[in-house]
Amino acid sequence: MIEFLIDFVSDIDGPIELGLLYALMALGVYITFRILDFPDLTVDGSFTTGGAIAAILITNGVSPWLATLGALAGGMLAGICTGLLHTKGKINGLLSGIIMMIALYSINLRILGKPNVSLSGENTIFSSLDPIYVMLVIVIVGKLLLDVFFRTDLGLSLRATGDNKRMIRSFGVNTDNTTILGLSISNGLVALSGAVIAQQSSFADIGAGIGMIVIGLASVIIGEAILGTGSVFRTTAAVVLGSIIYRIVVALAYEIDWLKVSDLKLITAIIVIISLVVPTINRSMKQRAQARKRSAQLLDQGNTEGGVF
Numbered sequence: 001m002i003e004f005l006i007d008f009v010s011d012i013d014g015p016i017e018l019g020l021l022y023a024l025m026a027l028g029v030y031i032t033f034r035i036l037d038f039p040d041l042t043v044d045g046s047f048t049t050g051g052a053i054a055a056i057l058i059t060n061g062v063s064p065w066l067a068t069l070g071a072l073a074g075g076m077l078a079g080i081c082t083g084l085l086h087t088k089g090k091i092n093g094l095l096s097g098i099i100m101m102i103a104l105y106s107i108n109l110r111i112l113g114k115p116n117v118s119l120s121g122e123n124t125i126f127s128s129l130d131p132i133y134v135m136l137v138i139v140i141v142g143k144l145l146l147d148v149f150f151r152t153d154l155g156l157s158l159r160a161t162g163d164n165k166r167m168i169r170s171f172g173v174n175t176d177n178t179t180i181l182g183l184s185i186s187n188g189l190v191a192l193s194g195a196v197i198a199q200q201s202s203f204a205d206i207g208a209g210i211g212m213i214v215i216g217l218a219s220v221i222i223g224e225a226i227l228g229t230g231s232v233f234r235t236t237a238a239v240v241l242g243s244i245i246y247r248i249v250v251a252l253a254y255e256i257d258w259l260k261v262s263d264l265k266l267i268t269a270i271i272v273i274i275s276l277v278v279p280t281i282n283r284s285m286k287q288r289a290q291a292r293k294r295s296a297q298l299l300d301q302g303n304t305e306g307g308v309f
Contacts, residue, residue, distance in 0.1 A: 012248070012251075013132060014251065015244070015247040015248045015250070015251040016132060016244055016247070016248075017131055017132045017135065017200075018247040019240075019243045019244030019245070019246065019247040019248070020132065020135035020136060020138075020139050020240075020243070020244065021131075021135055021193065021196055021197050021200060022193060022197070022215065022216075022219065022243050022246075022247070023135075023139045023193075023219070023239070023240045023243040023244070024138070024139065024142060024189045024190070024192050024193035024196070025043070025047060025189065025190045025193035025194070025212060025215070025216050025243075026215075026216045026219035026220055026223075026239050026240070026242065026243040027142065027143065027146065027189050027236060027239055027240070028043065028185075028186040028187060028188070028189035028190040028193070028216065029043060029186070029190070029213065029216030029217060029219070029220055030216075030220050030235070030236070030239045031146075031182055031185060031186040031189070032182065032183060032186045033216075033217065033220065034162075034220065034235070035150075035158065035159055035162045035182065036158070036161060036162040036179060036182045036183070036186075037162045037163075038086075038093050038162070038179070038182070038183065039093055039094045039097065040079075040082060040093070040097045040183060040186065040187075040213075041094065041097035041098050041100075041101050041213055042078055042079060042082045042096075042097045042100045042101055042104070042183070042187055043097075043101075043186075043187065043190050043209070043212050043213045043216060044101050044209040044210060044211070044212050044213055045078065045100060045101040045102075045103070045104025045105060045107075045108065045209055046074075046075045046078040046079065046104065046187040046190045046191045046194070046209070047190050047191065047193065047194040047208060047209035047212045048104065048105075048108045048194060048204075048205075048206060048207075048208050048209035049071070049074050049075055049078055049104055049107070049108055049111070049191050049194065049209075050071035050072070050074060050075050050190065050191025050192055050193065050194030050195040050198070051071070051194040051195055051197065051198030051204040051205070051208055051209075052108045052111040052112045052117075052194075052198075052204050052206075053067070053070050053071040053074045053111060053191070053195065054067045054068055054070065054071040054194075054195035054196075054198050054199060054204070055112070055117040055119055055198050055203070055204035056111055056112065056113075056117065056204075057070050058119060058122050058123070058124065058199070059117060059119065059122060064122075064123055064124045064125045064127075064199060065125060067195070068125060068192065068195045068196065068199075071191045071192060071194065071195030072188045072189075072191055072192045072195070073188070074191055075187040075188040075189070075190055075191020075192065075194075076184045076185070076187060076188035076191070077184075078100060078104060078187050078191070079180075079183035079184040079185070079186055079187030079188060080180055080183070080184045081100055081103075082096050082097055082100045082183050082187070083096075083176075083179055083180030083181075083182075083183040083184065084180065085099060085100065086179065086183075087176035087179055087180060088176070105206070108206055109206055112204060112206060115205065115206045115207075116203055116204060116205040116206065117203065117204045118202065118203050119198065119199060119202045119203055119204070120202050120203070122202075124199035124200075124202075125196070125199055126199055126200055131200050135196065138196070139240060142189065142192075143236045143237070143240060146232075146236055147232050147233050147236060150232045151232070154178075154181075157173045157178050158178045158181060158182050159232075160173070161173070161175045161178040161179060161182070162182075190212070190216075194208065194209065211265050211268065214265070214268050214269065214272055215246070215268055217272055218242075218246050218268055218271050218272045218275065219239060219242040219243040219246045220239050220242060221242070221272065221275040221276065222242040222245050222246055222249075222271070222275055223237075223238035223239045223240070223241050223242020223243070223245070224238050224239075224242070225242075225275060225278075225279065226238065226241060226242065226245065227241060246271065249271060250264065250267055250268075253267050
């Protein structure tokens, strides 16, 4: 057991690097699910869009940094389309995301031209720098920019849209526009994550985005369970931490002999289930304890009043 822990600690750079790579995607999921309260399944498609755009631009001689920005723009456009379907087309939010996710599969295949594109031998943002340091800078800058944005009037309007649409409308805010903006920023971050992961792994694949929404949710839930929620600064930090811890848990799970790489989705589903069920159980136990305490107080009060008479 001691040898196992020593070996794992020596190799922990890998899970931390992956956690940082996926942290941008987790921040995007946090915006839709926690701030906008919008079940956006576009994520599975926009993640692949980011990787596809970055791969094609890089293989055609475009600067990897410009290619990465192009991926960000592509993801934002996908988010705008989902927002328009929901707000202007009056289509249910969940259904809007599903429709866009399906449409993006064909769009991504058009962009790639084939199921996967190799970036082996190509110049990427990680060619001359260690990925863990590059991603640390990118994630910190992205997190801080989000923190600043959510403190602006527009950012506060976006947050209020998810909390209470009717209230914010009474102040003259167009909630359709804030919803579209939130979905755009979210999917832009998701596509950015897809772009950097494609460059780190040296290939872009049409199936890369499958299950990303669940991984993002797992990161958000784990982070909130550890650091809790409060200020935007704290919550975004919790999401980044959750992404890293999720990857560490997955890496530990892979050390179990009878688990295979193909079990990743199952492991992710189990982590999400546990993360959702445990807080619910704890909440129910606290409510029952409070109810029993209240009943005991009422009983004691009744006995006291009965003794007086």
